[in-house]
Amino acid sequence: MDAMELTGVVLLTQPVGEYDKRLVILTREMGKITAFAHGARRAGNPLMAACNPFVFGTFEVVQGRNAYTLRKVNAANYFTELAAAQPGVYYGFYFLELASYFSAEGMEASEMVNLLYISLRAILKGAVPLPFMRKVYECRIMAENGVFAPPEEAGKMDPDAWYALRFTAGCKVAELYSFRLKEEAEADYGRYVKQMLGKTVDRKLMSEDLLDMMLL
Numbered sequence: 001m002d003a004m005e006l007t008g009v010v011l012l013t014q015p016v017g018e019y020d021k022r023l024v025i026l027t028r029e030m031g032k033i034t035a036f037a038h039g040a041r042r043a044g045n046p047l048m049a050a051c052n053p054f055v056f057g058t059f060e061v062v063q064g065r066n067a068y069t070l071r072k073v074n075a076a077n078y079f080t081e082l083a084a085a086q087p088g089v090y091y092g093f094y095f096l097e098l099a100s101y102f103s104a105e106g107m108e109a110s111e112m113v114n115l116l117y118i119s120l121r122a123i124l125k126g127a128v129p130l131p132f133m134r135k136v137y138e139c140r141i142m143a144e145n146g147v148f149a150p151p152e153e154a155g156k157m158d159p160d161a162w163y164a165l166r167f168t169a170g171c172k173v174a175e176l177y178s179f180r181l182k183e184e185a186e187a188d189y190g191r192y193v194k195q196m197l198g199k200t201v202d203r204k205l206m207s208e209d210l211l212d213m214m215l216l
Contacts, residue, residue, distance in 0.1 A: 004062075004063070006025070006027040006029050006058070006059050007027060008026050008027035008028055008109070009026050009055065009096075009113055009116050010023055010025055010050075010051070012024040012096070012100065013051055013052055016036065018041075019038070020036060021036070022035075022037075023037060025059055026100070027059070027113070028110040031104055032109070034066075035067060035070040036068070046072075047070060047073060049078065051070075053092075053093065054079035054082055055073070055075055055078050058073070079092075082124065090214050091133065092120055093207040094207040097206065097207040099115075099141065102141055102142075111173065112141070114173045115141060115173055118173050118176060119176075128177045132181070135189060135194075136176060138194075139196075140168055140176055142193075142196060148169060150192075151165070151192070157188045158184050161181065161185040161187075161192070165192060
């Protein structure tokens with residue numbers, strides 16, 4: 001079987017046996033895939049550093065019957081700084097899990113991969129308050145998957161919040177975290193996003209529970 005190169009980000013890793021790892025990778029070309037990295041937990045294995053959550057790069061894989069085998073990784077960004085970014089790293093895990101919830105194998109996922117990259121970079125930059133960044137991310141990832149629509153009119157909502165919802169859903173990903181809202185507008189923005197997310201996500205994510213506990 002010929003190897004293929006896929007570009008994406010590691011969403012989840014789990015140990016398998018004594019030395020192997022199971023990876024869930026969101027790729028631009030094939031959507032969410034499962035890949036096994038044989039020997040990745042063995043000291044000195046060239047796959048060891050790249051078989052961790054948040055790693056962006058090019059993944060050389062061979063397709064099997066039920067999963068892929070990971071042969072090689074050319075990592076573009078390990079995002080190792082996130083481990084020391086408190087509580088940013090917990091937001092990062094939440095962003096990964098929400099992306100996993102919305103993705104599936106066989107779907108084109110370039111914008112989802114871009115969204116994760118921009119969002120993780122924004123966490124490290126620290127210019128945007130994390131709770132607000134979470135709402136913006138939730139809004140955009142729903143929009144990317146066709147399950148979010150801003151209200152037709154502002155109604156009783158703060159006009160700035162209404163405009164921000166429309167901007168978030170349709171702007172370039174690179175511009176996503178370029179705006180701020182005043183307190184009342186941010187509250188309206190957050191309430192609407194939470195309402196839409198509650199209608200879309202049918203279970204509470206494990207990382208969301210962890211994030212809530214860390215922020216108590």
